[in-house]
Amino acid sequence: MVKARKYVYVKHFNGFPKEDDLELVEEELPPLQDDEYLVEAVYLSLDPYLRSSAFKLSLGTTYIAFQVAKVVQSKNAQHPVGQHVVGNLGWRTHTICNPKTQVTPLPNYGGLPLSLALGVLGVSGLTAYFGFLEICQPQPGETVVVTGAAGAVGSVVGQIAKIKGCTVVGVAGSDEKGKWLVDDLGFDKFVNYKDKDFVTKLAEATPKGVDCFFDNVGGEVCSNVMYRMNLRGRVALCGAVSCYNDVTPSKVTNFNAPLIWNEVKVEGFIVSRWSARFGEGVQGMVRWIKEGKLKLRR
Known part of the structure; x- marks a missing residue:
């Protein structure tokens, strides 16, 4: 008999998740039946969507x-x-x-680590690839702003924007992250959203306004960027990590006005929309990694 260990959701999150909201339990698995197979975890994901999706889960x-x-x-x-x-x-x-379990055999990554299937070659990377290219449709010379820029999704979005010939401004919460974005990943500029003069610094970093905005954080930071949007700019709403642990809804500045004035296209998305094309995205990013155009931390 094989004994599995698993984390069970036992208490609804209230604000930040707490240790006793989950319980580590042991489960004895039965022998395999025909057409069944047993898998053992090698890598587990830890992504912001795990928190935002909690409302869909049943306790136990x-x-x-x-x-x-x-x-x-x-x-x-x-x-x-x-x-x-x-x-x-x-x-x-x-x-x-x-046979009904929704798993996919890993393709040949050409020597790249298997762990990338949970990163740049997995859901987070594909979210960046399709969300940015399909919704924002970047053009060479345009200004792109990415919030949550040092995260698994945002860091890939910014690099793809550079590959497409854009000027890229990353928004994150520490100067250390900003140095990594600019010096290592090739972002053009960085703005720290914790800076008391964030709005001014954002304007200085985007003197020509913003053509494409990929937002991972929501809240006031998102609102401030919206006011920098250019005529017929495009916005991809990927996440709202700044709000996931709020007990009550955040008070967010009303940004409808600049979106209306500038005829901005705003679209929310879930990456599963492009599931039939995931192979295309993986192949494209493997190529960029091997060409040295897409960098990552391993």
């Missing part, structure tokens, strides 16, 4: 998360022992899967 369920897992036992010819897969299997060590 394994907490959601993507994982890279290795097939360790199998009665399924499509998933032999030794194969690596990626899927939304949750925070657990072992999982019994069957």
